[in-house]
Amino acid sequence: MQNEGRKFAADPDPDGVTDARQVGRNRGNKALRLLPYEFGAVILLAAVAVIATAAMLELQASATAYIVGEGHWSKAQQDAARNLQRYASSGDASLLERARADLAVPLGDRAARLALERDPPDTDIARAGFLQGRNAPADVDRLIRMYRFLHGAPYFRESVAQWREGDKGILELERLASEMESAYAEGVKADAQVDMFQRRIEAINTRLRPIETAFSQSLVQGTRMLRTLLIITSVVMFAIIAWIVIVVLRSTLMRIRESEGMFRAAFHQAAVGMLRMKLDGRILEVNETICRILGRPAQDLCLLNLADIVHADDLAAMKSADGEGIDWSRRMRPSEHRFLAEDGSTRWLRWTVSMVDGDVDGKERVFGVAEDVSEARRLSDEMIHQASHDALTGLINRREIEARLQRAIQSAGAIGEPHAFLFLDLDQFKLVNDTCGHLAGDQLLRQIAGVLQMHMRGNDWMGRLGGDEFALLLERTGIDEAIRIGQRLRRALAGSTFSWEGSAFNVTCSVGIVELQGADEDVGHVLRAADRACYQAKEDGRNCIRVYHESDLAMARRREEMAWVGDIRQAIADGRILLYAQRIEALDGDGQLNYEVLVRLRDQKGRLFSPDAFLPAAERYGQAMAIDRLVMSMALRALEDHPDHLSSLNRCHLNISAQSIANPEFRKHVADLLDSSAVPARKLCFELTETAAIANLAHAHEFIEDMHSRGCQIALDDFGSGLSSFAYLKNLPVDILKIDGMFIRDLANNEVDPVLVRSMCNMARSLGKVTVAEWVEDRNMLALLRKLGVDQAQGHGIHEPCTLGDLVCERIGGEAVQR
Numbered sequence: 001m002q003n004e005g006r007k008f009a010a011d012p013d014p015d016g017v018t019d020a021r022q023v024g025r026n027r028g029n030k031a032l033r034l035l036p037y038e039f040g041a042v043i044l045l046a047a048v049a050v051i052a053t054a055a056m057l058e059l060q061a062s063a064t065a066y067i068v069g070e071g072h073w074s075k076a077q078q079d080a081a082r083n084l085q086r087y088a089s090s091g092d093a094s095l096l097e098r099a100r101a102d103l104a105v106p107l108g109d110r111a112a113r114l115a116l117e118r119d120p121p122d123t124d125i126a127r128a129g130f131l132q133g134r135n136a137p138a139d140v141d142r143l144i145r146m147y148r149f150l151h152g153a154p155y156f157r158e159s160v161a162q163w164r165e166g167d168k169g170i171l172e173l174e175r176l177a178s179e180m181e182s183a184y185a186e187g188v189k190a191d192a193q194v195d196m197f198q199r200r201i202e203a204i205n206t207r208l209r210p211i212e213t214a215f216s217q218s219l220v221q222g223t224r225m226l227r228t229l230l231i232i233t234s235v236v237m238f239a240i241i242a243w244i245v246i247v248v249l250r251s252t253l254m255r256i257r258e259s260e261g262m263f264r265a266a267f268h269q270a271a272v273g274m275l276r277m278k279l280d281g282r283i284l285e286v287n288e289t290i291c292r293i294l295g296r297p298a299q300d301l302c303l304l305n306l307a308d309i310v311h312a313d314d315l316a317a318m319k320s321a322d323g324e325g326i327d328w329s330r331r332m333r334p335s336e337h338r339f340l341a342e343d344g345s346t347r348w349l350r351w352t353v354s355m356v357d358g359d360v361d362g363k364e365r366v367f368g369v370a371e372d373v374s375e376a377r378r379l380s381d382e383m384i385h386q387a388s389h390d391a392l393t394g395l396i397n398r399r400e401i402e403a404r405l406q407r408a409i410q411s412a413g414a415i416g417e418p419h420a421f422l423f424l425d426l427d428q429f430k431l432v433n434d435t436c437g438h439l440a441g442d443q444l445l446r447q448i449a450g451v452l453q454m455h456m457r458g459n460d461w462m463g464r465l466g467g468d469e470f471a472l473l474l475e476r477t478g479i480d481e482a483i484r485i486g487q488r489l490r491r492a493l494a495g496s497t498f499s500w501e502g503s504a505f506n507v508t509c510s511v512g513i514v515e516l517q518g519a520d521e522d523v524g525h526v527l528r529a530a531d532r533a534c535y536q537a538k539e540d541g542r543n544c545i546r547v548y549h550e551s552d553l554a555m556a557r558r559r560e561e562m563a564w565v566g567d568i569r570q571a572i573a574d575g576r577i578l579l580y581a582q583r584i585e586a587l588d589g590d591g592q593l594n595y596e597v598l599v600r601l602r603d604q605k606g607r608l609f610s611p612d613a614f615l616p617a618a619e620r621y622g623q624a625m626a627i628d629r630l631v632m633s634m635a636l637r638a639l640e641d642h643p644d645h646l647s648s649l650n651r652c653h654l655n656i657s658a659q660s661i662a663n664p665e666f667r668k669h670v671a672d673l674l675d676s677s678a679v680p681a682r683k684l685c686f687e688l689t690e691t692a693a694i695a696n697l698a699h700a701h702e703f704i705e706d707m708h709s710r711g712c713q714i715a716l717d718d719f720g721s722g723l724s725s726f727a728y729l730k731n732l733p734v735d736i737l738k739i740d741g742m743f744i745r746d747l748a749n750n751e752v753d754p755v756l757v758r759s760m761c762n763m764a765r766s767l768g769k770v771t772v773a774e775w776v777e778d779r780n781m782l783a784l785l786r787k788l789g790v791d792q793a794q795g796h797g798i799h800e801p802c803t804l805g806d807l808v809c810e811r812i813g814g815e816a817v818q819r
Contacts, residue, residue: 042244049237056230062146063223065139066159067216069109072134073166074212076105080173081205084180088197091184099177106170108132113163116147155222162215169208176200273349273370281306281326284365293349293372295342311338311346328353328366336373348377392442393449396463401471402523404461408473409526413518419475420482423512423530424452424489426468427542432498432505440500447498448507455492457485471530479515479547486511486545494543510537511545564617567603572630576602579634581807583799584653584772587786592650596687596794597635598801599627599655615657624657625666631655632673638804639679645808646679653685653715658692662699667706674710681711685736689717693732704733715772720760729767737764739790741775747784754788761789 080102087095112129115122123144130140150156180197267274273290277283286301294301294309306326307315314337320327331353338346351370388400396404408419426448433441445468452462452470462472472489474482490509498505512533514526533548540546571577577599584594601609618624635654639646660666674681686707693700693716704714715736716729720743729737739760747753757773764771773785776795785793 042241042248045237045241045244049234049241052233052237053230056226056233058142059146059150059226060223061139062142063156063219063226065135065142066146066156067219067223068139069130069133069135069143070212070215070219073106073109076102076134077166077170077173077208077212078205081201084173084177084201085198087177088180088194088201096177096181100174103170103174103177105133106167107174109135109163110167110170112143113147113160113167116144116151121148153222155218155225159215159218159222162211162218166208166211166215169204169211172204173201176204273351273372275301275306275368275370277306277366277368279325279328279364279366290370293341293347293370294339300342309340311340314338328355331368336377339370347372348374390464393446393464395449395470396461398463398465401463401465402527404463404473405471405523405526408475409516409518409521409523411475411518412516415476417476418478418518419473419516420477420479420485421514421516421526421530422472422474422482422486422489423465423514423527423534424470424472424509425512425534425538427508427510427538429468429507432500432507436500436503443500444498444505444507447496448493451492451496452489455489479513482513482515483545483547486513490543490545508543510534510542512537513545513547515547561617561620564614565621565623568601568614568618568623568627571601571603572626574604576604577627577630577634578602578608579631579638579804580801581804582794582801583807584792584794585798586792587782587790593648594651594653594792595799595807596653597631597655597804599631619657619659622659624659625663628655628657628660628666629669632670635804636673636677636679638808639683640677642808646683649683651683651685651713653687655687655689655717656703658689658696661688661692661703662696664702667703671706671710674712681707682713685713685715687715687717687738688734690719690740697732700732708733718774720756729763734769736770736772738772738774738794741795744773744775744781744795745777747781754784757785757790758788761791765789 080099083095083099083102087099108129112126115125115129126144127140130143135143151160267287270287270289273293274287275283275290276285282305283302286298291298291301318326334350334352336348336350339349341347349370350373351368353366353368356365356367388396390397412419432444456462460472460474462470465471474485490511494508498507512530514530529548533546537544537546580598580600581595582598584596586592599611601614618627632654688700707714713735715738716732716734717738718740719737720740739757743753743757761771770791772792772794773790774794776793777797779797782793
């Protein structure tokens with residue numbers, strides 16, 4: 001258990017809770033900081049011992065090589081002396097050659113020694129000399145290294161001195177051999193002379209014997225000393241290493257016991273539940289917290305398997321793919337599951353597990369940490385329910401109705417069967433509120449919800465849209481069946497009586513029905529259609545049912561708009577959105593270049609469509625902002641690419657849709673484009689339609705202020721088409737008013753339009769704003785427009801729209817503007 005405690009302490013804490021594992025981890029970190037120094041000392045001493053042993057063994061091997069070499073030296077010297085003795089008595093030249101061959105052995109060793117004593121040493125000559133001295137090739141490098149680095153060391157120093165003395169005798173033998181050879185060459189062979197040669201040889205031989213013995217004895221003594229030193233060093237190193245190991249083991253055991261104690265204390269006192277299990281799920285140990293959570297004593301839990309305390313549905317999710325055992329690898333990520341208490345109730349636990357090394361059997365164990373999240377789960381479920389349900393009636397609310405209605409629309413298209421959507425509006429509900437108060441109205445709504453639910457089918461759902469409006473969905477139901485069910489619900493309400501403080505009320509309802517086919521439908525359309533049908537039922541006398549029937553023309557128009565959505569997206573992707581432009585002419589003849597950028601769409605067959613064809617669909621289905629972004633980027637790029645044209649440009653008008661005005665992200669996008677563009681902001685004018693600006697007055701005001709701060713101008717397009725144009729104008733700080741064409745087309749043919757245009761111009765002039773007349777189809781109208789006070793004019797009579805590229809290349813002021 002001590003080993004297990006240490007490994008438990010090293011596990012990560014999945015919930016960030018300071019538990020037993022955190023305590024053990026802190027202790028383990030401290031141990032890890034200390035142990036490397038101690039183990040490092042052991043490793044260092046062991047390395048020193050190994051290196052020292054290797055060095056001493058190498059020295060022994062080298063000394064042995066020198067002793068062996070001395071044997072070759074001594075034998076060769078003895079053989080040389082013996083052959084010279086025989087040569088002195090016989091004069092046989094072959095004996096002289098054999099003697100000189102014998103002398104080559106010690107002479108080779110002498111040559112090696114002299115080569116190593118040079119500065120710098122000549123190892124090549126030394127190697128050749130030692131090989132000549134009949135030393136083993138494997139020992140030559142040892143001989144060289146030992147002489148180079150240890151020729152002054154104790155014992156070996158004495159051996160080298162004897163070696164030098166011995167070399168003197170070898171050189172005397174070599175000279176004597178030459179002297180004898182000369183004597184025999186002269187033919188002198190007296191017995192006295194032969195005897196003299198033999199005595200000299202014997203004298204040299206006698207002098208060399210103790211030198212050879214002293215050389216070997218010195219090396220043997222050094223070898224014995226090395227062996228003794230090796231034994232002492234090994235014993236000392238062993239003692240030091242053993243002492244350090246004992247200290248480390250004692251320290252480690254103390255830390256383990258301390259960590260084990262801390263782990264045990266934290267394990268049993270932790271605020272979260274803890275379990276230790278085998279891989280098969282059998283519980284080995286638990287703490288008090290998990291016992292309290294599950295209401296089971298520890299001794300009972302330790303007799304159970306994990307499968308005994310986990311809800312069956314959650315247990316199935318825990319099992320491995322083959323259904324055999326639990327997939328512990330997936331449980332290592334935090335997850336929430338239901339556990340069974342002793343009384344049969346369920347508790348939600350957020351838990352995670354870690355794999356730890358086993359104990360004496362060597363098998364892995366599972367360590368689980370569990371936190372009781374039952375209350376948090378209950379509150380979360382309650383909040384989810386409240387977010388999707390009406391607090392008064394307990395029915396689903398409008399948000400959930402729209403979500404389910406969307407799924408029903410998709411389902412109708414997928415299964416090929418219609419659903420029916422019913423919109424119920426209570427008749428004379430206001431009467432109850434006004435007569436008896438809102439408490440009575442609330443009670444009536446609860447009663448009506450109960451009555452309707454009693455008469456609904458099991459697979460249908462109902463919700464409260466708000467006020468006294470209810471929504472019902474009848475799955476897999478056609479119009480005829482929906483009408484029958486609606487009549488049943490209507491009669492059930494009509495037959496019920498609501499009583500309040502002595503007053504009785506009979507409540508009826510009007511019902512609108514829409515059939516869901518799933519094709520080209522959206523939630524907003526279904527709700528509006530059902531509302532219209534219900535409104536028609538009220539118009540027709542209340543307490544009745546009406547079915548929404550979309551006219552062929554409206555259906556075709558809606559389907560055409562839906563088709564345009566896909567075409568617009570594809571055209572943006574394919575680069576088939578084109579920019580056109582139409583000039584705006586100043587009526588005072590100042591000649592400045594102003595124009596409005598217009599957008600066109602070319603379909604895949606090459607046909608060109610004006611904005612009237614596709615912009616309504618884009619605005620209805622959320623594509624208008626994408627077009628605005630694209631037009632803005634294309635226009636700025638075109639102006640940047642033609643600096644000559646840009647320099648002659650006074651103002652370029654760009655249209656902004658209602659969606660874009662209301663979107664803060666679009667404002668940021670425009671601001672980023674202006675900041676990064678070379679086009680001066682003062683040359684840009686953004687046109688907002690009057691209806692869009694009024695519908696989004698707060699957002700329009702923010703957009704205008706943001707663009708004004710950057711130097712851009714703002715034009716209010718289609719001015720005069722709104723119901724309260726003059727009233728709203730004081731809240732919109734625009735720079736240009738573009739008078740709607742409805743006031744311009746028949747300007748010369750009636751008496752009302754000139755009065756209205758003149759008043760618009762007078763008002764604009766007093767506010768310091770410029771006026772532009774739209775839809776000018778005839779230049780003959782220019783004189784009248786000047787008379788009425790209009791500043792600028794735009795229309796086909798002024799300029800036929802052309803591509804922006806063609807306008808860039810037009811001659812302006814008599815100079816060709818280069819692309």
